[in-house]
Amino acid sequence: MIQINHVNYAYDGVHPVLKNIDHTIASGAKIAILGQNGSGKTTLAKNINRLCQPQSGTVLIDGQSTHHATIAQVSQKVGYIFQNPNDQLFNNRVEKEIQYALYRQKLPEGEIQERTQAALELCQLTAVAQQHPYDLSITMRKFVCIAAIVAMHPNTIILDEPTAGLDQKERALLAHILDVLHDKQVTTLTITHDMDFVANQFNDILVMAHGQIVFEGHPTDFFYDEKLLKEAHIEPPLIVRLMQALAVDQKIITIDQAQAYFGKEIQ
Numbered sequence: 248m249i250q251i252n253h254v255n256y257a258y259d260g261v262h263p264v265l266k267n268i269d270h271t272i273a274s275g276a277k278i279a280i281l282g283q284n285g286s287g288k289t290t291l292a293k294n295i296n297r298l299c300q301p302q303s304g305t306v307l308i309d310g311q312s313t314h315h316a317t318i319a320q321v322s323q324k325v326g327y328i329f330q331n332p333n334d335q336l337f338n339n340r341v342e343k344e345i346q347y348a349l350y351r352q353k354l355p356e357g358e359i360q361e362r363t364q365a366a367l368e369l370c371q372l373t374a375v376a377q378q379h380p381y382d383l384s385i386t387m388r389k390f391v392c393i394a395a396i397v398a399m400h401p402n403t404i405i406l407d408e409p410t411a412g413l414d415q416k417e418r419a420l421l422a423h424i425l426d427v428l429h430d431k432q433v434t435t436l437t438i439t440h441d442m443d444f445v446a447n448q449f450n451d452i453l454v455m456a457h458g459q460i461v462f463e464g465h466p467t468d469f470f471y472d473e474k475l476l477k478e479a480h481i482e483p484p485l486i487v488r489l490m491q492a493l494a495v496d497q498k499i500i501t502i503d504q505a506q507a508y509f510g511k512e513i514q
């Protein structure tokens with residue numbers, strides 16, 4: 248469980264970026280964090296994983312305050328997947344990248360091999376395990392970063408803009424990985440501007456605006472709340488606008504839901 252208690256944060260110590268954030272994230276939750284550019288999503292994530300230290304307030308991970316913990320200690324519990332994979336990769340083979348932290352943790356060799364194979368398989372990287380990450384496409388490199396974090400078995404994984412640049416197949420793989428992690432009770436926080444991905448993959452969202460959490464709940468409720476959409480400066484998926492233009496009497500947020508609705512109507 249992640250408890251964020253009255254957290255305030257300002258990079259310059261003067262202009263607040265996070266304003267009195269008070270929120271609990273349940274263990275095993277699969278949450279998308281939405282918000283316009285500059286609303287504080289990444290800053291909130293960095294206050295959770297200790298890359299930033301709250302100016303006031305506390306963050307508790309499984310009941311323990313991060314205040315006196317080192318970044319390395321927190322990173323064992325909270326994995327962070329950067330928006331740009333090049334910020335994260337520094338080994339010359341995919342397999343080595345995944346194993347780097349495991350060897351540093353001095354895990355038994357058998358367990359390292361087991362975790363590596365599982366992470367490679369989950370992220371569909373087995374065939375490229377011996378390649379240099381920089382010989383892979385930038386989107387495949389993202390999956391190398393995910394595999395490296397997943398192999399560390401953190402309780403929580405934060406993904407910053409993971410769908411950027413992914414094609415449909417890769418988006419489906421990412422959705423699958425999030426579901427597998429959810430089944431394993433790993434908490435995932437996915438920071439994203441990708442409203443279609445949110446509508447299709449999440450039942451639980453947090454919306455940030457002006458340094459505060461202004462909504463938590465199901466995306467359907469958010470995407471049909473004009474006041475909140477305006478406050479957060481977020482445009483819902485196109486299908487929402489289309490359904491509204493057609494005066495459809497159901498709150499539809501995905502193409503699959505629209506097809507099911509019109510399929511029934513036609514019959």
Ligand SMILES: Nc1ncnc2c1ncn2[C@@H]1O[C@H](COP(=O)(O)OP(=O)(O)OP(=O)(O)O)[C@@H](O)[C@H]1O
Pocket residue numbers: 258259264282283284285286287288289290291
């Ligand atoms: N290292 C930094 N130093 C100073 N100000 C920063 C720093 N990082 C972010 N900020 C500022 O803090 C505010 C919140 O930024 P943050 O990156 O948390 O927003 P975000 O919601 O993640 O935005 P985006 O969707 O663009 O990534 C912005 O005004 C930003 O300019």
